[in-house]
Amino acid sequence: MKAEQKQQKGNPPDLAGVPVAVILIVLFLIPLCVTLGEAFTDGQGHFALSTLEKTLTDPTTWSVLVFTLKQALLSTLASLAIGLPGAYILANYRFKGKQIVKAISTVPFVLPSILVVLGFVIFYGNNGVLNRVLMALFHRNQPVFHFLYSLGAIVLAHAFYNSPIIMNLVSTYWEQMDCHPEQAALTLGASRKNVFRTITLPSLLPSILSACTLVFLFCYNSFAIILVLGGGPACTTMETEIYRKARMSLDGPAAASLALLSMLITIVLLIFYIVLQRRLKRHEDFNNRRYGSRPSSVQSKTLIAIYAVLVAIFVLGPICSVVVRSFTTAPSRTAPMQWSLKWYRQLFGLSSGKDTMNIAWTALKNSLFIALSVALISIPACLSLASAAKRKGWLASSLEMLGMLPMAVSSVIIGLGYYFLASRIQTRGYVLVVLAHLVIAIPFALRSVIPEARKIPWMYVAAARTLGANRATVFRTIEVPLLKNSLITGAMFVFALSLGELNATLTLSDSSIATLPIVMYQLIGSYNYQGACALGTVLIISSLLVFLISEALKGKEHG
Amino acid sequence: MVEQQGLVCTLKASYPDFSLDVSFSVKQGELACIIGPSGCGKTTTLQILSGLLKPDKGSSILLDGIDILSLPTEKRQVALVFQDYALFPQMSVQDNIAYPLKLRKMPKSGRIAKVTSLLDLVSLPGFQKRKPGQLSGGERQRVALARALASEPKLLLLDEPLSALDTKLRRHLRDEIKRIHDETGVTMVYVTHDQNEAMAIADTVIVMNQGKIEQMAPSEELYNHPKTLFTATFMGDGNLLPYSIITQTLASEGNNYVMFRPKSGEQAIFFRPEKVTIQADEKLPLPEFLPHLEFKNATLSSCIFQGSYYQVIYTWNDYKITAVAEKRPKGLNATLGVRLIDILQFLDGRAVKV
Numbered sequence: 001m002k003a004e005q006k007q008q009k010g011n012p013p014d015l016a017g018v019p020v021a022v023i024l025i026v027l028f029l030i031p032l033c034v035t036l037g038e039a040f041t042d043g044q045g046h047f048a049l050s051t052l053e054k055t056l057t058d059p060t061t062w063s064v065l066v067f068t069l070k071q072a073l074l075s076t077l078a079s080l081a082i083g084l085p086g087a088y089i090l091a092n093y094r095f096k097g098k099q100i101v102k103a104i105s106t107v108p109f110v111l112p113s114i115l116v117v118l119g120f121v122i123f124y125g126n127n128g129v130l131n132r133v134l135m136a137l138f139h140r141n142q143p144v145f146h147f148l149y150s151l152g153a154i155v156l157a158h159a160f161y162n163s164p165i166i167m168n169l170v171s172t173y174w175e176q177m178d179c180h181p182e183q184a185a186l187t188l189g190a191s192r193k194n195v196f197r198t199i200t201l202p203s204l205l206p207s208i209l210s211a212c213t214l215v216f217l218f219c220y221n222s223f224a225i226i227l228v229l230g231g232g233p234a235c236t237t238m239e240t241e242i243y244r245k246a247r248m249s250l251d252g253p254a255a256a257s258l259a260l261l262s263m264l265i266t267i268v269l270l271i272f273y274i275v276l277q278r279r280l281k282r283h284e285d286f287n288n289r290r291y292g293s294r295p296s297s298v299q300s301k302t303l304i305a306i307y308a309v310l311v312a313i314f315v316l317g318p319i320c321s322v323v324v325r326s327f328t329t330a331p332s333r334t335a336p337m338q339w340s341l342k343w344y345r346q347l348f349g350l351s352s353g354k355d356t357m358n359i360a361w362t363a364l365k366n367s368l369f370i371a372l373s374v375a376l377i378s379i380p381a382c383l384s385l386a387s388a389a390k391r392k393g394w395l396a397s398s399l400e401m402l403g404m405l406p407m408a409v410s411s412v413i414i415g416l417g418y419y420f421l422a423s424r425i426q427t428r429g430y431v432l433v434v435l436a437h438l439v440i441a442i443p444f445a446l447r448s449v450i451p452e453a454r455k456i457p458w459m460y461v462a463a464a465r466t467l468g469a470n471r472a473t474v475f476r477t478i479e480v481p482l483l484k485n486s487l488i489t490g491a492m493f494v495f496a497l498s499l500g501e502l503n504a505t506l507t508l509s510d511s512s513i514a515t516l517p518i519v520m521y522q523l524i525g526s527y528n529y530q531g532a533c534a535l536g537t538v539l540i541i542s543s544l545l546v547f548l549i550s551e552a553l554k555g556k557e558h559g
Numbered sequence: 560m561v562e563q564q565g566l567v568c569t570l571k572a573s574y575p576d577f578s579l580d581v582s583f584s585v586k587q588g589e590l591a592c593i594i595g596p597s598g599c600g601k602t603t604t605l606q607i608l609s610g611l612l613k614p615d616k617g618s619s620i621l622l623d624g625i626d627i628l629s630l631p632t633e634k635r636q637v638a639l640v641f642q643d644y645a646l647f648p649q650m651s652v653q654d655n656i657a658y659p660l661k662l663r664k665m666p667k668s669g670r671i672a673k674v675t676s677l678l679d680l681v682s683l684p685g686f687q688k689r690k691p692g693q694l695s696g697g698e699r700q701r702v703a704l705a706r707a708l709a710s711e712p713k714l715l716l717l718d719e720p721l722s723a724l725d726t727k728l729r730r731h732l733r734d735e736i737k738r739i740h741d742e743t744g745v746t747m748v749y750v751t752h753d754q755n756e757a758m759a760i761a762d763t764v765i766v767m768n769q770g771k772i773e774q775m776a777p778s779e780e781l782y783n784h785p786k787t788l789f790t791a792t793f794m795g796d797g798n799l800l801p802y803s804i805i806t807q808t809l810a811s812e813g814n815n816y817v818m819f820r821p822k823s824g825e826q827a828i829f830f831r832p833e834k835v836t837i838q839a840d841e842k843l844p845l846p847e848f849l850p851h852l853e854f855k856n857a858t859l860s861s862c863i864f865q866g867s868y869y870q871v872i873y874t875w876n877d878y879k880i881t882a883v884a885e886k887r888p889k890g891l892n893a894t895l896g897v898r899l900i901d902i903l904q905f906l907d908g909r910a911v912k913v
Contacts, residue, residue: 465632
């Protein structure tokens with residue numbers, strides 16, 4: 001038995017993280033219980049199974065569920081088809097700008113879905129960039145593609161959103177996979193194709209499955225993309241149906257019972273995901289291909305270049321066109337575009353005239369206030385949770401599981417819970433929004449902090465203790481400085497997620513609290529795309545600024 | 560009772576697959592080495608002494624007459640140097656060494672002076688600004704040593720401090736540690752699995768096996784008069800033969816074996832390679848008159864060049880006997896002789912007084 005294990009057996013577990021964990025669980029469980037309670041009541045607030053029964057026997061429920069699963073499956077397959085070649089390239093080749101590509105591939109984790117929707121409409125829409133280019137190329141007067149408002153649009157948008165996630169997760173695993181078995185197979189006479197089929201693919205499969213499950217979960221819980229790009233009753237998923245029932249039909253119990261059904265399915269998915277995660281081996285040996293080789297043949301170079309250009313156009317294109325479109329205006333539909341700050345002036349109330357809206361300042365102020373509060377609260381919360389989850393044992397693993405729980409419950413359902421809560425207690429809406437965002441965002445921050453906390457060698461703590469530092473001093477002088485960078489990354493994640501959060505905020509406050517994503521959603525709804533683009537650009541710039549500030553705050557990596 | 564300065568301890572601890580039960584003392588200013596195979600409880604002993612592990616009831620640790628068992632790690636004044644250094648990666652060398660000084664609220668000027676003198680002591684002058692990542696393994700271990708000394712411990716524990724380093728550096732640093740011990744006079748307990756390291760620096764060597772102390776003595780005594788077969792084989796090379804061959808084979812060859820008293824149980828004889836004399840010409844008598852055990856008609860099976868000497872391995876009646884020679888032996892056959900006073904006898908693993 002190793003000394004470290006003995007050490008952990010000998011001393012009582014660190015209980016510092018428990019109070020914070022309890023608070024978070026309460027913040028998560030109260031709205032959940034309220035939602036569940038609502039599912040078991042009738043219209044008058046008495047206990048009844050009739051609502052649940054009605055929902056479960058309604059054929060609409062089942063057709064919505066089938067559609068939800070269908071679009072999630074198709075989206076996952078599409079993401080896989082686009083993301084896997086990228087994962088191969090990233091894991092096996094060394095080229096200029098690789099780090100940038102890797103960094104960009106993490107953006108979808110924090111990219112607000114409303115921005116994706118907007119970029120999609122601007123880029124792929126009937127009057128979008130792609131159609132304009134194709135119309136000019138082929139001298140056509142009609143749009144070449146009719147993408148929007150269909151299952152195809154949803155799948156494409158999801159693929160665009162999620163393929164970088166597949167690329168990122170699979171390539172990270174692939175990169176660190178021990179390459180000696182493959183080399184051994186080659187020396188034993190297997191062809192490259194054979195090696196891939198018999199050695200590489202089997203060991204890669206768990207990571208592919210795990211990434212796919214995550215993407216499936218994301219697509220299942222997708223909200224803004226369905227709401228805008230689905231465009232009608234034919235494309236309704238569980239999440240949008242819950243929102244419509246709650247905020248449009250004002251049928252709380254029906255929304256709650258749908259939420260219950262939806263939650264059961266996502267919990268099954270999440271358990272599957274966790275089981276897969278456990279199967280992924282952690283690679284600590286140095287036989288990995290981290291350094292890769294440069295692409296050698298002309299053929300591979302060309303293929304990589306083509307893939308890179310296509311991904312750049314189809315993934316970065318929509319986001320860039322949002323920014324570009326926000327600075328342009330066209331006097332008429334066919335006239336050429338001109339550079340202009342018209343939309344910003346309008347939104348920020350700087351232009352005089354009837355079309356002035358002062359909404360942008362309010363939205364920016366609200367969004368920054370909420371996101372900063374959530375980010376600042378998340379730092380001490382993550383710190384104490386991570387230090388508790390660091391030790392192995394039942395307490396740590398249950399804390400970690402609880403930290404994952406909010407992933408099983410979609411942000412729409414969390415918003416719904418807080419909406420029910422808000423109707424019962426008198427609290428200021430902002431507080432509830434901050435709490436809801438906290439519950440949604442902290443699991444993501446923990447994903448950055450907990451692995452770092454686990455990496456701190458036990459002997460650093462032991463050495464500091466033998467030099468005369470007590471437990472609290474060790475935490476302050478050794479552990480916190482070592483966790484600083486991951487805490488900043490975590491807080492940055494939380495900030496970005498909160499800044500772009502639409503689902504819970506919309507379900508909870510139904511646009512009574514104007515945040516940037518909510519106002520963008522309203523502008524898209526009223527076909528003011530340029531205005532939405534301008535706000536989207538403000539959102540991107542705010543996120544970028546915070547990202548730059550947090551990078552500047554970080555110290556150098558050690559080791 | 561006179562208070563004994565230094566360390567006096569009895570440590571008991573049990574784990575599912577291993578239990579520790581040791582009792583030893585180290586005088587103030589002494590350097591004791593704990594040596595034993597991996598898993599024998601060396602590291603556990605150090606961790607209990609430093610308070611990182613809690614021992615079972617019945618244990619006691621007295622340091623300069625004070626019971627420190629109930630004290631938490633940080634109050635024990637027991638520093639520990641780790642095998643993989645455990646330097647804090649985010650801090651410079653200066654900050655690492657000054658860490659215990661800051662904890663004691665030493666003013667900044669005092670800290671700078673102290674760090675400078677400690678860096679001089681470990682032969683790393685001018686290394687203050689470097690980060691641990693910029694140092695070699697040997698330099699890191701010197702910094703770790705300086706940091707441990709900065710806490711002015713009453714007892715300094717070193718847990719295989721050199722085993723991550725290459726051979727040449729290990730020897731050099733080993734002598735440095737001995738020098739630093741002599742200069743500072745701090746009581747040290749040094750854990751290693753390398754008997755050469757232990758013999759070179761220790762005032763006292765504690766041989767451990769399976770959670771128990773086999774023998775505790777100065778290294779010469781351990782080497783020449785091991786109390787157990789384990790100590791004998793662990794401390795250096797040796798030839799181990801069953802006792803039965805002496806009564807069966809050697810008796811028929813007219814050896815003088817009266818000194819060996821046969822007993823029941825598993826009995827064995829043991830002698831060091833350098834005690835074996837090689838007589839290539841069988842007709843000549845062995846050069847000394849002291850009673851010898853003779854192994855006639857031994858056949859040379861291999862001869863390994865070791866630099867200053869040759870390790871020569873002979874086969875005699877299906878047994879291998881290792882000897883040491885200054886020159887490569889000429890003939891294939893030889894008579895090997897061992898003086899009876901150089902032969903150790905063991906009965907069931909314990910030394911038998913002859």
